[in-house]
Amino acid sequence: MDMRPDPFVPPAPLPRTVPPSRLEIIRIILRNPLELWGEPSYTLPWIRTNFFGQRTLIVNDPGLIKHVLVDNANNYRMSDVRQLVLRPILRDGLLTAEGPVWKRSRKAVAPIFTPRHAQGFAGQMLRQSEDYARKYEGAGEAGAIFDISTDMTELTFAILADTLFSGEIVTSSGHFADDVNELLHRMGRVDPMDLMRAPSWVPRVTRIGGQKVLEKFRAIVRNTMDMRLAKMKADRSSAPEDFLTLLLEQAGPDGLTKEEIEDNILTFIGAGHETTARALAWTLYCVSNSPHIREGMEEEIDAVLATGAKPVEWLDMMPQTRAAFEEALRLYPPAPSINRAAISDDFWTSPKGERVELEAGVTVLVMPWTLHRHELHWDRPRAYMPERFLPENRASIGRFQFLPFGAGPRVCIGATFALQEAVIALAVLMHRYRFDSTDQTNPWPVQKLTTQPKNGLPMRVTPRIISTKA
Numbered sequence: 225m226d227m228r229p230d231p232f233v234p235p236a237p238l239p240r241t242v243p244p245s246r247l248e249i250i251r252i253i254l255r256n257p258l259e260l261w262g263e264p265s266y267t268l269p270w271i272r273t274n275f276f277g278q279r280t281l282i283v284n285d286p287g288l289i290k291h292v293l294v295d296n297a298n299n300y301r302m303s304d305v306r307q308l309v310l311r312p313i314l315r316d317g318l319l320t321a322e323g324p325v326w327k328r329s330r331k332a333v334a335p336i337f338t339p340r341h342a343q344g345f346a347g348q349m350l351r352q353s354e355d356y357a358r359k360y361e362g363a364g365e366a367g368a369i370f371d372i373s374t375d376m377t378e379l380t381f382a383i384l385a386d387t388l389f390s391g392e393i394v395t396s397s398g399h400f401a402d403d404v405n406e407l408l409h410r411m412g413r414v415d416p417m418d419l420m421r422a423p424s425w426v427p428r429v430t431r432i433g434g435q436k437v438l439e440k441f442r443a444i445v446r447n448t449m450d451m452r453l454a455k456m457k458a459d460r461s462s463a464p465e466d467f468l469t470l471l472l473e474q475a476g477p478d479g480l481t482k483e484e485i486e487d488n489i490l491t492f493i494g495a496g497h498e499t500t501a502r503a504l505a506w507t508l509y510c511v512s513n514s515p516h517i518r519e520g521m522e523e524e525i526d527a528v529l530a531t532g533a534k535p536v537e538w539l540d541m542m543p544q545t546r547a548a549f550e551e552a553l554r555l556y557p558p559a560p561s562i563n564r565a566a567i568s569d570d571f572w573t574s575p576k577g578e579r580v581e582l583e584a585g586v587t588v589l590v591m592p593w594t595l596h597r598h599e600l601h602w603d604r605p606r607a608y609m610p611e612r613f614l615p616e617n618r619a620s621i622g623r624f625q626f627l628p629f630g631a632g633p634r635v636c637i638g639a640t641f642a643l644q645e646a647v648i649a650l651a652v653l654m655h656r657y658r659f660d661s662t663d664q665t666n667p668w669p670v671q672k673l674t675t676q677p678k679n680g681l682p683m684r685v686t687p688r689i690i691s692t693k694a
């Protein structure tokens with residue numbers, strides 16, 4: 225008999241049983257697109273639909289996903305809605321660049337994200353996590369309530385700012401984190417005009433004022449780049465070995481232009497901290513409701529830390545901690561949809577011989593949100609069960625049914641960085657503290673730029689008494 229306690233089933237919208245009207249669809253998209261999807265999206269391999277006059281294919285079949293994202297990736301470009309929102313901010317950064325510019329940039333940026341460099345950042349990840357954890361010391365023995373959602377964003381931002389600029393930022397306000405927040409929340413929204421596919425010169429009321437914030441922000445980045453370039457010119461060895469130095473070294477005809485370096489810095493800021501922060505916060509929340517999992521992680525973390533292993537080794541040495549994070553990535557993928565549009569007519573044939581047409585212009589929605597909760601792929605899809613991701617079970621998860629970082633040529637370039645960062649942050653935090661849900665902890669997943677908890681994540685943080693068995 226299985227004696228394990230029932231797994232925790234964290235909050236999420238139930239699949240819709242009745243399709244919403246057009247007006248309701250607009251309302252839902254503005255409020256929370258995660259609430260849009262009906263039962264077929266969680267049970268069928270693909271669905272053909274029409275979305276505001278736009279032919280759309282919702283794809284949850286791993287073979288068809290592989291076809292679109294990998295095997296015939298050249299025939300698919302980024303979908304319009306995402307580009308309308310993000311391109312004005314990130315321009316030719318890696319996330320929003322297309323065609324030959326993307327190809328050249330990806331080649332230039334790839335060396336910065338090799339495992340060697342990501343591992344080189346482990347020290348900063350540890351230092352920033354330890355510094356941040358001090359915040360909870362002040363709460364005393366009885367602990368106190370903190371909004372873990374905001375805290376994780378602050379922590380991952382501190383890590384990013386350290387690995388990106390080593391703290392050498394030129395900002396007149398002295399509050400770079402506030403500048404970033406303002407930019408992301410003012411600019412990074414889908415406006416009804418985007419859904420109607422209005423041309424880009426039609427003003428978006430939800431983003432008015434954003435342009436000014438963006439200009440201010442870009443000026444900070446430019447000044448920071450100039451300061452570093454001057455330092456590198458005076459004495460290369462005096463410049464820190466961070467993303468900024470590594471990016472500036474990619475300047476040149478086969479590499480990046482100065483504008484593209486600026487665009488990529490904005491891209492790393494936009495793509496590189498809130499995503500990880502969300503998943504960290506959801507992990508702490510799910511774990512706090514799964515006592516046996518938390519105990520297993522605490523034992524694992526304490527044991528590894530007791531060996532004195534370097535932080536760069538922790539990811540491999542902490543399979544339970546990694547699994548807890550990956551299971552949170554499954555249930556609350558920070559990037560809940562990866563959308564493409566077909567450039568020319570294409571088709572795919574399933575192993576059973578069904579032919580799926582992918583005609584030029586069709587929007588293809590690959591949605592980690594529905595894919596990761598799909599009845600065809602997962603046992604108890606809505607339950608938080610990190611054991612799925614333990615090394616001994618991992619082989620049963622297909623490559624194209626779990627896509628928190630996407631797949632194919634445009635797979636997330638920061639995936640290794642994010643996983644290492646997450647395990648180091650969780651280890652530091654959970655070694656010292658316990659994070660508990662309270663009566664006030666009622667998160668509801670909402671899709672904004674990332675999958676974030678509406679109502680925040682107020683949790684009680686108390687110091688742990690660590691038993692020293694050794």
Ligand code: HEM
Pocket residue numbers: 318319320330491492495496497499500503557558559562563627628629630631633634635636637638639641642
């Ligand atoms: C848990 C954390 C993260 C998640 C869930 C995530 C998710 C994703 C996804 C799904 C994509 C593919 C989008 C598509 O194909 O349309 C992507 C691309 C990208 N990510 Fe991440 N990401 C994370 C962390 C990071 C970090 C830490 C960085 C940088 C420091 C980063 C930088 C990028 C960039 C530059 C791209 C564009 C790659 C390209 O198109 O060539 N991400 N990310």
